[in-house]
Amino acid sequence: MLRVHNTHELFAAVETLAHSVPLRGERLAIITNGGGPAIMAVDALSDRGGKLAVLSNETIEKLSDVLPSCWSHANPVDIIGDADITRYEKAVNILLDSDDFDALLIMHSPSAIAPGNKTAQRLTEVLATHPRTKRFNVLTNWSGENEAAQSRKIFTEAGFPAYRTPESAISAFMHLVEYRRNQKQLMETPISFGDTSIVSGENKRNPRHVHDVLNHLLAQEITHLETHEVRPVLESYGFKTLPTWIASDPAEAVHIAEQIGYPVAIKLRSPDIRHKSEVHGVLLHLRTADEVANGAQAILDRVSMNYPSARIDGLLVQRMASRSGAQELRISVHNDSVFGPVILMGEDAAAWNIHKDAAVAIPPLNMALARYMVINAIKTGKIRQRSNLEQIDIPALCHLLVKISQLIIDCPEIVDFDIHPLLASGTDMTVIDASMTLHPFSGDKQARLAIRPYPKEHEESFTLKDGRKILLRPILPEDEPKHKDFISHVSVDDLYKRFFSDVGEFNHEALANFTQIDYDREMAFVATSLITNDEGKPEEIIIGVTRALSDPENVESEFAILVRSDLKGVGLGRILMEKIIRYCTQSGVKRITGMTMPSNRGMIMLAQKVGFEIDVQMADGVVEMLLPLATNTPE
Structure with a gap:
């Protein structure tokens, strides 16, 4: 994911990412024959x-x-204006x-000693033959027009991005860094925080x-809700709100x-x-x-004068919330026509421009994605941490966004x-005013979302043979x-049968790839049970997992199953398979x-029992399993 700000930057970013390898870090070295550029x-x-x-x-x-001897002795490596092709090559x-x-970043300014085209051609050969080139991202900047354009073409055809100016080359490098x-950030392990945890039993x-x-409001053709009508909805999701009373006239207020x-x-x-x-x-x-009394009457008088036909349903009265330090x-x-619901956040202001004043995120959000949104809002000035106000507690704000x-x-x-506004003071998040617009809805509620949320409808409970x-x-x-x-409770032999090789300890990136999936393209189900931890509290553990990855046409899906090695023979494998x-x-x-x-006899027997066709290929040391499905095409 990478955000760009104009069409030129869009195509430049595509060019860079298409020719890049994943960055190992963010350190840039520069070699140049011109100190100024x-x-x-x-x-x-x-x-x-x-x-x-x-x-x-x-x-x-x-x-x-x-x-x-007069070279820069530092980065950027200035090899001096009289550098020839050989000096470039050695450096x-x-x-x-x-x-x-x-x-x-290899830079070149027009030079008679190191002609642009010949230097470019030689350096592409050096880069192509050096055994460590693929470890790095190499970018080039050949300044100039006519001949330099041909030099840039040489690099591009060799698979190295080329740029006309130093600034565009740096912009390209920063695209890689930001990506x-x-x-x-997206692969950070989210924290189960309070009632955002789906499986913790704390979902309020x-x-x-x-x-x-x-639905009751829609049945009465009420489609716009004010604070007092929104409040029951918010409280059902654990939001802190201010009590609101309805007064029919100034005296009751x-x-x-x-x-x-x-x-x-x-x-x-007033609904109008x-x-x-x-x-x-x-x-x-x-x-x-x-x-x-005077204020309430003044409001009613202004409405009568400016909107004589407007319906007035009275006044709302709230005790003032303490705004000191908040x-x-x-x-x-x-609702966006392309992305569906989008969440916008910024500082409260009378003239609020969502394009300039708000950070944007697409639901569903977990704590990691919410934190990314908050940090981005702070970094870009959409939210400013003021010294005279109590600092906003970022986890609390993330919790509210989730x-x-x-x-x-x-x-x-x-x-x-x-x-x-929302009053944010430390960990305290209080909704002062809120409004909603409603519309009757029928159909698949997930289809309107750009990203498929957690599919809770696939949860099922079972009892194993051991109770x-x-x-x-x-x-x-x-x-x-x-x-x-869970993986630590799977034997080396079982892991070898699952991954077809010896695997060591899985790092964060590998585990993130296992757990952070796009439910539209891949599915993984985990079997979990509750144990009592060292503190005497119930704790959820994973005891088995099955996953399926479908091809882009959704014709064929490859499956895999892994069960804790100490829990074989209790029917878990079959439950996961089915x-x-x-x-x-x-x-x-x-x-x-x-x-x-072929040595994984338990899996082979299970596959046969549920109807898989088995093809043992002893020469290759593999067993292929195939199950044709009588599918129900999803609507």
Whole structure:
């Protein structure tokens, strides 16, 4: 995932990523025959937050042996304007032999001593033959027009991106860096935090109650909800809100204010006036009965004068929330014609431009993705951490964003949703005002989402032969620690049969690939059970996993099953096998395939029992399994 800001940058990013290998790090080395362009490149790198590699003493000594004594003795490696092709070649080879950098930018300014085309041709040969070239991303900048254009073509045809200016080359390198950073953040292991955990038993949301509330309102043809109507929905998902009372007239507003205590806020309640600011329909910090009575009457008078036909359903009265040290944020959900629901977040402001003032995310959000959204909002100035206000607790804000995401996923009737403002003070997140727009919905509620959320409908409970109760459910990104523990309970022999090779300890990247899947393209089910941990509390563990990966046409799906080595013979393997078969059948897959070793007799016998065709290929040491499916094409 990479964000660009214009069409030129879009095509430049595609060019760079198409010719790149994954960055090992973010250190850039620069070699140049022109000091000025190199300085421009370094300035651009600094402006974009990039890192200039530091050359080791060993590398500097090797370069000093082949370069003039007046060379830069640092990065950028300025090989001086009189550099010929041979000097370029020697310097590039020395750099490629080192481990001082992660990407190399080769720059060239027009020179009669080192003609652009000949230098480019020779360097492509050097890069193609050096054994370590593939370890690095190599970018080139050949400045100039006419002849330089031909030089850039030579590099491009050889598979090395070429750029016309130092700035565009640095921009390309930073695309690689930002892509790496984004991928790293997206692969962070999410934290199960409070009621965002689907499997922890702490999920406090009540979607059934919310559906009843929304359908009741829609049955009355009420499609726009104000704060007091939204409040029951929010409280069903664990949001902290301010109590709100309805007053029919100024006198009742005074009575309510006397009961709840001053200071109070009063707000117009009218289905015909969406933006209360049009009639100054919100008054804050009213401290006496006279202020409430006069303010309420003034609101009603302004409505009568400016909107004589508008319906007035009274006034809303709230006790003023303490705003001392709190930051006012705005969080909205809008439906985009392409991406479906999108979540927007920024600082609360009268003139809120979603294109300039808001960070954007697409549900579903987990804690890692929510944190990415918050950090991005802070980095880009959409949210500013002010020294005179209490610092926002990032995990608490992430928790709130995850709850908003879950609300939108659960309730397709919600077309638009606006929290305006949210008071954020440390860990305290209080919704002051909120509004919703509703529309009747029928059909697949997940089809409207750009990213398929956790498919809870696939959860099933079973009892094993030993009496152990298990939950079979789709895998979650949060399962990474549990998956690591699960693998530690699988024998070396069983792992060899599963992966067809000796495997060591799985690192974070490998475990993230197992647990962070796109449910539209791949499915993995984990069998979990509860144990009592050392603290005497119930803890969920993974005891088995089955997964299926379908081809792009959804014709064939390859399956795999792995069970804890100490839990064989209790029927878990068959439960996992039948689960993945049911899933593939429901998904419209035409056939399931798998591969194992002839020595894996347990898997072969299980596959035969459920109807797989078995093809033993002793010469190759593999057993191929095939199960044609009588599929039900999904709607």
